[in-house]
Amino acid sequence: MIDKKSLPPCPVETMLVLMGDKWKVLIVRDLLEGTKRFGELKKSVGTITQKVLTQNLRAMEENGLLTRKVYAEVPPRVEYTLTEVGKSLKPVLDTMYAWGERYQESI
Numbered sequence: 001m002i003d004k005k006s007l008p009p010c011p012v013e014t015m016l017v018l019m020g021d022k023w024k025v026l027i028v029r030d031l032l033e034g035t036k037r038f039g040e041l042k043k044s045v046g047t048i049t050q051k052v053l054t055q056n057l058r059a060m061e062e063n064g065l066l067t068r069k070v071y072a073e074v075p076p077r078v079e080y081t082l083t084e085v086g087k088s089l090k091p092v093l094d095t096m097y098a099w100g101e102r103y104q105e106s107i
Contacts, residue, residue: 002063018063019089023048023056025096028082028089031066035081060086 007014019025023045030036030044042053057080060066065086071077082089 015092018065021056023052024060024065025093027053027056027060028065028086029093031080031082031086032090032093035079038078038080041080065089 002017008017019028026045026048027041030041036044038053038057041057042048042050045053048056057066057068061068064083067081067083069079069081071079
């Protein structure tokens with residue numbers, strides 16, 4: 001987990017440290033719709049490998065952006081849900097979506 005002392009002084013840089021790769025942004029995008037299982041996330045995110053998805057989910061859980069719930073079943077069922085901090089990224093993603101839409105229309 002990132003502690004306050006290790007965060008960069010610039011808030012933009014802090015955001016990039018936490019969300020600076022496309023996979024994390026796409027995971028948040030998909031979890032904004034609600035809780036998902038690992039397989040559902042793998043399909044909805046796209047061409048991500050299982051290893052990379054696992055690494056990103058672990059990092060996001062460590063940083064308080066999502067929770068992981070394991071059910072004692074055979075086979076085990078694991079679900080991922082955004083925390084309130086994770087959900088607070090919605091306006092950021094909405095802005096990115098609007099910008100991307102305008103850019104697509106302009107070219």
